[in-house]
Amino acid sequence: MSDHDNREEWIAGKHPVLEALRSGREINKLWVAEGAQKNMQPLLGEAKKQGIVVQQVDKRKLDQLAPGIQHQGVLAQAAPYRYAEVDELLARAQSRGETPLLLVLDEIEDPHNLGSIIRTAECTGVHGVIIPKRRSAMLTATTLKTSAGAAEHVPVARVTNLVQTIERLKQDGVWIAGADATAPQNVYQTDLQLPLAIVIGSESKGLGRLIREKCDFLVRLPMRGRLNSLNASVAAGVLMYEALRQREAAAASGQG
Structure with a gap:
């Protein structure tokens, strides 16, 4: 339910x-x-x-x-915000005739970050966002305000167990890509056109160990500066836009 x-x-x-x-x-x-x-x-x-x-x-x-x-x-x-079911997120992609693109947030605790991520998700055509019930920001007035109305258009599923949800997504043919600063794969050299769920770790700890182990592959954003980390919402935004860029490029070349 x-x-x-x-x-x-x-x-x-x-x-x-x-x-x-x-x-x-x-x-x-x-x-x-x-x-x-x-x-x-x-x-x-x-x-x-x-x-x-x-x-x-x-x-x-x-x-x-x-x-x-x-x-x-x-x-x-x-009336209270109605959280979606994970099935609804996949059905949304299917109804649009699009390859699924989901976002899984592993303990994003700052409501402003959550709102910003949802706003970018709406802009990039992400079919839905998945958050855990524990140790995560929820859709509060602050989150809704930061999302600038996007939370009314991007379904958010709130699940009891992220690991089990990831396993279920895999069974539905969705690949799981974890964002990790130590990953060997550069996101710009990674295929993000397949049915995909991008996992973003918490602001302080990154991906949890169990979640990391369940990912099909890990990707990193190249870093040229002295600081080796990005704000979670910024990192999520770059990854979503790269997925969108690849999909639009593929669609354009297919039509050409």
Whole structure:
């Protein structure tokens, strides 16, 4: 079963709220700061069309409801985010007639990193993101805000056991590529066009031992500077874009 959280969630910011409305996310109520309406006509129009209650309040009320979050004068009170099943991610690729490209995140604990990764995943056509239930950031208001609405369009599966999930992906014909700074293979010399799940390790420890052992192959990003590591979301972004580049190049040459 999909993982549900019974509490309501806040979605903050003009773009994330508009994307949530457009994606069909169940929104219970909108709170808009007094004087901010003139910048929100598309958003308010969409809310009106869907019959969603819009309440005008003092900006300080929004600050209290979502402390520490840049809300830009608008908050949505939403039903809990529905996590997807792993099968749904693969079905999404199949329905598009595309070779699966998934992202597996091994204990990414910073919600900003998770939001940034989901945003890049949406831009690069990734079919879904898989995160573990333990020792991982979840889809919170901060994550949704950082993803700039992308989390409404990229399904995220939350699983109990990453190792078992990787084994299952293998049985479905998906290859598992782990990102590792010590890997012998340079990503730019590696075929990323096959059905693929790219595994990104935690910000502090990298890939866990068991996860690393389950990977079909490991890839590294070439490093020319003195620091030998990249932020997890940056590394994930480079890998996703390289996979996209290879697939688009192959499609172009096939059409030529």
